[in-house]
Amino acid sequence: MLDTLVIGSGYAGSAIAARLAPHGRVLVVERGRRWRPGDFPRGVVGLGRAYLTARHPDGLWAMRLGAGTGVAFASAVGGSSAVNYGITARPDDHVFDAWPVTAAQLDPYFARARDVLRPSASPRADRLGDKAFLDLVEPGRRVDLENTIDWERCDDCGRCVPGCNRGAKRTLEDSYLALALAAGAELRPGTEAIDHVALPDGRHLVALRPTGGGGGGCEWVTARHVVIAAGTLGTLDLLHRWRLPVGPRFGERIGLNGDGLAFLHDTPHALTSHSGAPISTSVRLPFVDADGRTRTLTVMSGRVPAAALRFTAAALALAAGRLADGDAPGGASTPGSALRRLRDLVVVDGGGALSRSFMFKLDAEDSSAGRARFTRAGAVIDWPDYADDPILRFAEARLRDWAARTGGRVIKSVARLTGGRGFSVHPLGGCRMGRSIDDGVVDDVGRVFDPRGGVHPGLRIADGSVVPGSIGVPPSWTIAAVAERIADDLIAEQRRART
Ligand SMILES: Cc1cc2nc3c(=O)[nH]c(=O)nc-3n(C[C@H](O)[C@H](O)[C@H](O)COP(=O)(O)OP(=O)(O)OC[C@H]3O[C@@H](n4cnc5c(N)ncnc54)[C@H](O)[C@@H]3O)c2cc1C
Numbered sequence: 001m002l003d004t005l006v007i008g009s010g011y012a013g014s015a016i017a018a019r020l021a022p023h024g025r026v027l028v029v030e031r032g033r034r035w036r037p038g039d040f041p042r043g044v045v046g047l048g049r050a051y052l053t054a055r056h057p058d059g060l061w062a063m064r065l066g067a068g069t070g071v072a073f074a075s076a077v078g079g080s081s082a083v084n085y086g087i088t089a090r091p092d093d094h095v096f097d098a099w100p101v102t103a104a105q106l107d108p109y110f111a112r113a114r115d116v117l118r119p120s121a122s123p124r125a126d127r128l129g130d131k132a133f134l135d136l137v138e139p140g141r142r143v144d145l146e147n148t149i150d151w152e153r154c155d156d157c158g159r160c161v162p163g164c165n166r167g168a169k170r171t172l173e174d175s176y177l178a179l180a181l182a183a184g185a186e187l188r189p190g191t192e193a194i195d196h197v198a199l200p201d202g203r204h205l206v207a208l209r210p211t212g213g214g215g216g217g218c219e220w221v222t223a224r225h226v227v228i229a230a231g232t233l234g235t236l237d238l239l240h241r242w243r244l245p246v247g248p249r250f251g252e253r254i255g256l257n258g259d260g261l262a263f264l265h266d267t268p269h270a271l272t273s274h275s276g277a278p279i280s281t282s283v284r285l286p287f288v289d290a291d292g293r294t295r296t297l298t299v300m301s302g303r304v305p306a307a308a309l310r311f312t313a314a315a316l317a318l319a320a321g322r323l324a325d326g327d328a329p330g331g332a333s334t335p336g337s338a339l340r341r342l343r344d345l346v347v348v349d350g351g352g353a354l355s356r357s358f359m360f361k362l363d364a365e366d367s368s369a370g371r372a373r374f375t376r377a378g379a380v381i382d383w384p385d386y387a388d389d390p391i392l393r394f395a396e397a398r399l400r401d402w403a404a405r406t407g408g409r410v411i412k413s414v415a416r417l418t419g420g421r422g423f424s425v426h427p428l429g430g431c432r433m434g435r436s437i438d439d440g441v442v443d444d445v446g447r448v449f450d451p452r453g454g455v456h457p458g459l460r461i462a463d464g465s466v467v468p469g470s471i472g473v474p475p476s477w478t479i480a481a482v483a484e485r486i487a488d489d490l491i492a493e494q495r496r497a498r499t
């Protein structure tokens, strides 16, 4: 019998497995397969081939479209660490005001997670030109970023998404999962958890099968403790399918972390390099909402991946007229700007207007007003007016202000899907931590509230779904810190049960 079954090998699942493995028998099941350097898709065709469908269940990524939103996620050993930028950032303290756990209580766990993830700043970041630009538009607000990247091996190709083929990005396979396996945890890739029965004595039966069900029957395993860490959508799917009695907040108050991508095109300020180097700097801007609450908008400065320079230069030159924000200034018509744009259409080498353009990835503490709806494909997030969230409007206004002061044209919100849906890779919440069943689905250590009273024995949720809404910075470090705290409590519970 297992002491702990962990479902999902992303930030939460790997952290839990790493901490629990020295204390008992741990099995981690992961729906996705292993992706090694060299395996990751290299172009648009490759990305299409790597799409996860019922006929291609070992695909790397997929997207779910809801009303007003589209959410993309990965399915792989290491969860989304396989495909992400490895940006490791801590939220501002005020974010935790509405949580059932304080910033001070979480700090030791942030420190612990950082020791394992080992993020560091790019040694080349000072040369790229975007720090100087951010200092110009938002003096004193710059926050430089760290990534889980081995900078000596990194060639700044900018293809961290959808996966590093050089092996320079340190995924969870190089950190938490390696620790878990070294401590004796067992990992089963290509295996999905599908069903669950809670036994009267508090143990759990969980049905596992090869992902997609092809060619294999179902195996039931018994575990004293089950930790669901299947990612926000995956966990919503499982709880819905298992028909577990949960509280009324289930599937509510989901944040999309204000994900966005915008450009300031053809400014008078040159970037030293548009090499595609990973995102390494940002500014954090306070936004005061209608209730007087301060929320964080993080504007991260990125560069176009080397492989997409030609396409992006031409697309931006063409779009500068059509997609440019109508309410924004037309941009300083500096001598040569028309020629620079024309050059991008003809020469397309990353020089021209592109070398004077800034790409911004936005993360924001949006209003977390998403709601899960369950379809045959699984959970989708409905939030019809997500794209109009006040903090996203604030972001647009701020970029317009920058353009007015520095020149250049704002090209806003290129991360839009069919029907004007906002696009996100950071869904958070749906099984949020709360002080009681009226406020959350789990308590501050991931125990699942049972509407019949107390909590479901031996069952915890630990991933992005327990984060109580958007946090305004990339979330992996926060998810790992929350999981570290849950692991501590679970170890203590297992110890108590043995004595
Ligand atoms: C393209 C992209 C770029 C990003 N960039 C950054 C960044 O730079 N920095 C940052 O902090 N965050 C980034 N993020 C977000 C971050 O990666 C996620 O928030 C984080 O990975 C979520 O961790 P998790 O543990 O909740 O779940 P995940 O990492 O999503 O892992 C969940 C795992 O569970 C598996 N699973 C699901 N259902 C089952 C089942 N039934 N049985 C078995 N396994 C199952 C899934 O296949 C998946 O591998 C990015 C995300 C994406 C997609």
Ligand code: SF4
Pocket: 149, 153, 154, 155, 156, 157, 158, 159, 160, 161, 163, 164, 165, 166, 167, 168, 169, 276, 277, 278
């Ligand atoms: S920039 Fe290229 S080499 Fe560097 S970590 Fe990202 S994908 Fe790997």
